[in-house]
Amino acid sequence: MNLKIKVWRQKNAKAKGGFETYDIKDVSPDSSFLEMLDILNEQLINEGKEPVAFDHDCREGICGMCSLFINGRAHGPDDDVTTCQLHMRKFKDGETVTIEPWRSGAFPVIKDLVVDRNAFEKIMHSGGFVSVNTGGVPDGNAILIPKEDADEAMDAAACIGCGACVATCKNSSAMLFVAAKVSQFAKLPQGKPEAARRARNMVAKMDELGFGGCTNTGACEAECPKGISISHIARLNREYLKAKIKE
Amino acid sequence: MSLSGLFLMVFLVVHLTVNCFLFAGADAFNTAANFMVTNPIIKVVEPILALGFIIHIAWSIVITIQNMRARPVGYNKLNQGKNSTFASRNMFVLGGLVLSFLAIHIANFYVKIKFTHEVGEAIVDGVAMHDTYTLVTNLFTVWWYVIIYVIGAIFLGFHLSHGFWSAFQTIGFSNDIWRKRLNNIGRAYAVIVAGGFALIPVYFHFVQ
Numbered sequence: 232m233n234l235k236i237k238v239w240r241q242k243n244a245k246a247k248g249g250f251e252t253y254d255i256k257d258v259s260p261d262s263s264f265l266e267m268l269d270i271l272n273e274q275l276i277n278e279g280k281e282p283v284a285f286d287h288d289c290r291e292g293i294c295g296m297c298s299l300f301i302n303g304r305a306h307g308p309d310d311d312v313t314t315c316q317l318h319m320r321k322f323k324d325g326e327t328v329t330i331e332p333w334r335s336g337a338f339p340v341i342k343d344l345v346v347d348r349n350a351f352e353k354i355m356h357s358g359g360f361v362s363v364n365t366g367g368v369p370d371g372n373a374i375l376i377p378k379e380d381a382d383e384a385m386d387a388a389a390c391i392g393c394g395a396c397v398a399t400c401k402n403s404s405a406m407l408f409v410a411a412k413v414s415q416f417a418k419l420p421q422g423k424p425e426a427a428r429r430a431r432n433m434v435a436k437m438d439e440l441g442f443g444g445c446t447n448t449g450a451c452e453a454e455c456p457k458g459i460s461i462s463h464i465a466r467l468n469r470e471y472l473k474a475k476i477k478e
Numbered sequence: 479m480s481l482s483g484l485f486l487m488v489f490l491v492v493h494l495t496v497n498c499f500l501f502a503g504a505d506a507f508n509t510a511a512n513f514m515v516t517n518p519i520i521k522v523v524e525p526i527l528a529l530g531f532i533i534h535i536a537w538s539i540v541i542t543i544q545n546m547r548a549r550p551v552g553y554n555k556l557n558q559g560k561n562s563t564f565a566s567r568n569m570f571v572l573g574g575l576v577l578s579f580l581a582i583h584i585a586n587f588y589v590k591i592k593f594t595h596e597v598g599e600a601i602v603d604g605v606a607m608h609d610t611y612t613l614v615t616n617l618f619t620v621w622w623y624v625i626i627y628v629i630g631a632i633f634l635g636f637h638l639s640h641g642f643w644s645a646f647q648t649i650g651f652s653n654d655i656w657r658k659r660l661n662n663i664g665r666a667y668a669v670i671v672a673g674g675f676a677l678i679p680v681y682f683h684f685v686q
């Protein structure tokens with residue numbers, strides 16, 4: 232396939248960026264999107280130009296490092312995938328592919344397509360610890376958890392912290408991420424003692440960091456590579472209300 | 479936002495119910511309207527209703543500004559057609575259009591009845607009251623008022639098609655099962671309310 236790649240270039244956090252368009256030839260439809268960018272970067276290096284900086288790590292959809300807003304959608308045109316899992320066959324030969332970084336005040340651009348997602352880390356820190364008893368190894372079956380609750384907790388825990396929810400939300404809201412992080416503990420006996428504090432602090436931190444408020448458009452859920460349900464947001468709202476009433 | 483929205487949605491039901499008396503004729507509607515005007519409960523609810531609107535609108539302005547600020551640099555290419563509904567992305571604009579309609583609506587009836595007294599008198603069972611029925615039916619002889627009212631109802635319908643479920647989600651009353659139910663109830667509610675309010679001007683324009 233031959234493509235035109237229209238990509239956001241920005242020297243550093245302070246520089247004013249802009250779009251550059253590059254031609255790329257003979258890309259295999261079976262290559263992944265990040266492989267296509269690797270090929271583009273080889274080409275740029277050979278031409279003596281600065282390669283395009285982008286985030287990636289595992290390249291198998293589990294780490295959440297890859298980002299990219301491709302043709303107007305977080306992680307590109309495919310559903311339920313990260314950018315590293317996206318294949319070039321999802322594009323048309325001769326197409327212009329527009330690549331932008333995540334856009335959110337809370338995720339400032341560091342260079343080209345790389346953004347600083349430390350804000351998520353800060354929200355996690357504000358959630359605090361989950362108390363665990365020290366001493367001997369407890370018996371594996373000592374704490375019984377209903378299967379449904381365990382399943383729901385695991386569904387929430389599937390969040391890889393990629394930030395697609397924020398990137399795609401018209402309000403730059405981090406509600407789906409925070410909801411996943413609160414919800415993964417909300418139904419489990421572990422972490423019960425800290426439940427109220429966790430919900431309160433994480434929501435407060437999210438607001439403080441400049442993420443927008445949720446207006447329930449549901450775009451986050453549609454673009455989340457892990458299919459985290461916005462029903463977790465309803466649970467977060469409940470947990471938060473409960474915590475506020477307790478306060 | 480959600481509590482004020484829920485309150486306004488209850489108001490809409492009451493309002494539409496009273497309006498439906500229009501179909502039962504002049505005496506029935508005038509009596510119903512008179513009941514609303516003279517009822518002491520309504521005297522209390524009226525300022526609360528105004529407050530409900532003010533809270534809803536003021537808060538909507540605050541969160542809209544906050545949410546716009548949360549993304550100082552926008553996207554060059556944005557494609558949200560697939561991931562969310564039109565109404566959910568345009569609540570503020572739709573609300574603003576409802577508000578513009580509301581201004582016209584209040585000028586048409588509330589102002590004429592309360593302040594400029596451009597309303598006749600009707601006597602039903604020996605009780606003197608405003609002839610609101612004639613005020614309404616006269617207004618809808620004007621075709622462009624009919625159009626304004628129908629369009630106003632459509633904007634309201636879109637606002638509610640997202641707002642209904644959204645309000646429940648915001649107060650935490652939703653899960654994977656209830657979300658589908660509330661979405662369906664919400665859509666039905668939006669269609670009934672918008673359809674009801676749109677039907678009245680059309681009916682009185684053509685049938686009367």
Ligand code: HEM
Nearest residue numbers: 446479480483486487538569570573574577641644645648
């Ligand atoms: C009869 C009139 C109205 C009714 C019944 C109504 C109802 C609702 C409801 C139920 C919600 C959802 C609340 C939530 O998700 O927390 C909502 C949201 C909203 N409304 Fe209204 N509304 C009305 C008029 C207005 C007006 C006049 C404006 C002003 C511009 C407005 C602006 C908004 C905005 C910006 C939202 C937030 C979007 C969201 O949370 O989804 N509305 N409305």
Ligand code: SF4
Nearest residue numbers: 390391393394396455
């Ligand atoms: S909720 Fe989904 S989109 Fe948001 S950070 Fe987690 S995995 Fe990414």
Ligand code: FES
Nearest residue numbers: 288290295297315
């Ligand atoms: S690189 Fe790890 S999820 Fe894409």
